[in-house]
Amino acid sequence: MTTSFPELGEIERDALTEIVNIGVGRAARRLADMIGETVQLSVPRVELLTRDVAANLLDQRGSTGLVSVGQDFQGAFSGQALLLFPETNSLELVRAVVGEGMALDEIIALEQGALAEIGNIILNGCLVSIANLLRLDLTMSLPRVLRGSGRTILAVENGEPEPALFLTIDFSVASRNINGYIALLMDLPSLSVLRQLIDEFIATIVQGEKP
Amino acid sequence: MGRKVLIIDDSKLARMLVAGIMSRLQPEWGLVEAANAIEALALIDGGDIDIVLVDFNMPDIDGLELLTQLRQKHPAMPVAVISANAQQGIVARTHALDAAFIEKPLKDETLRPFLAGADLKLKRARP
Numbered sequence: 001m002t003t004s005f006p007e008l009g010e011i012e013r014d015a016l017t018e019i020v021n022i023g024v025g026r027a028a029r030r031l032a033d034m035i036g037e038t039v040q041l042s043v044p045r046v047e048l049l050t051r052d053v054a055a056n057l058l059d060q061r062g063s064t065g066l067v068s069v070g071q072d073f074q075g076a077f078s079g080q081a082l083l084l085f086p087e088t089n090s091l092e093l094v095r096a097v098v099g100e101g102m103a104l105d106e107i108i109a110l111e112q113g114a115l116a117e118i119g120n121i122i123l124n125g126c127l128v129s130i131a132n133l134l135r136l137d138l139t140m141s142l143p144r145v146l147r148g149s150g151r152t153i154l155a156v157e158n159g160e161p162e163p164a165l166f167l168t169i170d171f172s173v174a175s176r177n178i179n180g181y182i183a184l185l186m187d188l189p190s191l192s193v194l195r196q197l198i199d200e201f202i203a204t205i206v207q208g209e210k211p
Numbered sequence: 212m213g214r215k216v217l218i219i220d221d222s223k224l225a226r227m228l229v230a231g232i233m234s235r236l237q238p239e240w241g242l243v244e245a246a247n248a249i250e251a252l253a254l255i256d257g258g259d260i261d262i263v264l265v266d267f268n269m270p271d272i273d274g275l276e277l278l279t280q281l282r283q284k285h286p287a288m289p290v291a292v293i294s295a296n297a298q299q300g301i302v303a304r305t306h307a308l309d310a311a312f313i314e315k316p317l318k319d320e321t322l323r324p325f326l327a328g329a330d331l332k333l334k335r336a337r338p
Contacts, residue, residue: 030315033316033318097224110224113222113223114223117224124268124296128297131299132297132298137300142221142269142270
């Protein structure tokens with residue numbers, strides 16, 4: 001994990017990396033199960049950014065238009081989980097899940113709802129692993145499909161000064177030319193809570209208990 | 212004996228995927244679909260549903276609220292909650308309502324044992 005996140009000590013960052021890796025691994029396995037292909041993952045990146053800067057980063061990484069499936073989560077910490085990919089990949093992703101037997105016009109008719117369900121399964125895979133490892137309850141909103149710029153997707157309002165923890169992992173399905181990434185945007189007031197939860201998680205490992 | 216299965220999910224894709232699996236596992240069984248809890252409760256009140264598969268995360272009335280209502284009239288009906296949200300608390304609430312929890316994405320291997328168990332339970336109740 002690359003990070004410029006001074007609030008966490010080395011062991012805490014290690015623990016966060018491990019928790020996130022487990023979560024994203026589960027998300028990737030769910031995607032792989034849905035499409036019957038192997039999914040490649042990058043190492044997670046963790047950055048402390050304002051939503052403004054994060055939105056610009058999204059625009060730089062996705063050169064055409066972006067499609068996102070987003071779910072808000074609330075609980076001991078709150079934020080937004082996003083599945084993002086270039087708009088040009090959207091139909092291919094739906095086709096990969098429903099199979100080759102369906103005509104293009106049927107896939108187009110199904111696209112919006114299908115993306116919401118695919119995103120729901122993948123993002124829940126990640127969030128549920130994190131919630132269960134940290135022993136907390138998170139409430140997840142229904143998935144929303146959004147298209148457009150990074151600013152639209154992150155609902156950026158001008159002059160928002162608060163930085164947020166921005167965590168991204170690239171994924172790709174080489175055999176189908178699908179790529180995108182999973183992003184978690186966590187609000188800063190939640191960070192102290194997150195740190196406390198990570199410390200408790202570390203304590204249970206040190207005590208030799210199963211987390 | 213053919214059973215009638217009700218699948219409740221607000222996602223059309225999710226219902227399609229269940230229908231695909233059911234056509235492989237139990238092609239003789241009937242499958243009825245509902246997109247929300249209100250439709251589902253009307254179908255269940257209709258009287259000929261044997262087994263229910265219900266999503267958790269749905270608008271207005273979620274799967275566990277629906278299950279709570281269903282249990283008042285149908286304490287023994289075989290039900291599985293099918294959700295990507297496999298948090299420990301949600302799985303525990305599902306089990307407390309005497310239902311199975313099956314994680315999304317649904318696969319043949321994960322639905323098969325539930326259907327077999329449900330069939331057996333129904334045979335025992337109405338031999």
